[in-house]
Amino acid sequence: MTTELAIRVKDLHKQYPGRDGPVHAVAGIDLEIRRGECFGLLGPNGAGKTTTVEIMEGLTRPTSGEVEILGLRWEDGDAAIRERIGVTLQETRFPDKETVRELLTVFRSFYRQGLTADEAIARVSLETKANALIEQLSGGQQQRLAVAVSLVGDPDVLFLDEPTTGLDPQSRRQLWDVIHGLGESGRTVLLTTHYMDEAERLCDRVAVIDHGKIIALGSPAELIARLGGDHIIEFALGGEGPPLDTDALGGLDSVLSARIDADGYSLTAGEPHRAIPALLDALGAQERPLARLTTRHVSLEDVFVSLTGRHLRDDVAEEPSPARRGGRRRRSRA
Structure with a gap:
């Protein structure tokens, strides 16, 4: 045992x-x-x-x-x-x-x-x-x-x-x-x-x-460390235009990965003081106006999205198991 x-x-x-x-x-x-x-x-x-x-x-x-x-x-x-x-x-x-x-x-x-x-x-x-x-x-x-x-x-x-x-x-x-x-x-x-x-x-x-x-x-700390970067840079664009190339974004200075989010883009970066100027230069060269930009530390949510491609609270219907079908699960363990 x-x-x-x-x-x-x-x-x-x-x-x-x-x-x-x-x-x-x-x-x-x-x-x-x-x-x-x-x-x-x-x-x-x-x-x-x-x-x-x-x-x-x-x-x-x-x-x-x-x-x-x-x-x-x-x-x-x-x-x-x-x-x-x-x-x-x-x-x-x-x-x-x-x-x-x-x-x-x-x-x-x-x-x-x-x-x-x-x-x-x-x-x-x-x-x-x-x-x-x-x-x-x-x-x-x-x-x-x-x-x-x-x-x-x-x-x-x-x-x-x-x-x-x-x-x-x-x-x-x-x-x-x-x-x-x-x-x-x-x-x-x-x-x-x-x-x-x-x-x-x-x-x-x-x-x-x-x-x-x-x-x-x-x-949680180990999983966050596996993502590689310490910071997330989130931004959105103003005006009209085609989607940005995430591969190109991922190649910017200090940027480790890039993905499209529901209302913008998310970059994982090691040093935001290097990544942000590089991002602004790239957007300026393409004449793409910036509507929003924020930075924060990497969280477990970022790890989850990186692994599964979706947020934990994405509204996807779950098939109920037989233990749940026909009513709520019982409270008693006796």
């Missing part, structure tokens, strides 16, 4: 029937997540991220491959695994007329051991709402309550599926504090998110998944 690993995935495959043959939602994923690590799984819609997580959570069976959670396999230790994991789903509906404490007391009864309802409430800083009805909670408070539900069994591994989607900035940061505290307490956290700043802030390592395969793996 692999004791130093919280999660081990080997050669994982999942196929679904399709009109033109099998659809390979997961196409050979290998992954090891250490105990006490906050690990981010990133990918555009339809990349296989959700299916991979559902297999880890025991909601979906793989077509082939191996999954171990805390050294146990779902086919051998189903009940033992459920006692030791917590799951927060993308969307959860709780009974409106129950109080926070009542709901957590119910979920605590599913486990042989764990936190008290009040201990779980304190972990997510909802003490002042313990006796409030769930319908009286804000969206951010309900999300923190969902995390408290996943914590009430005192799990070793938590799966947090886009826990801050749709929240206002203040509520997001409150949940960040909760998630950061989970890592400090030694729990393993698997986080999926559509926010690159969230992954950079919270995750020790991230994996980028696309077309059912992992295409990059490492710490």
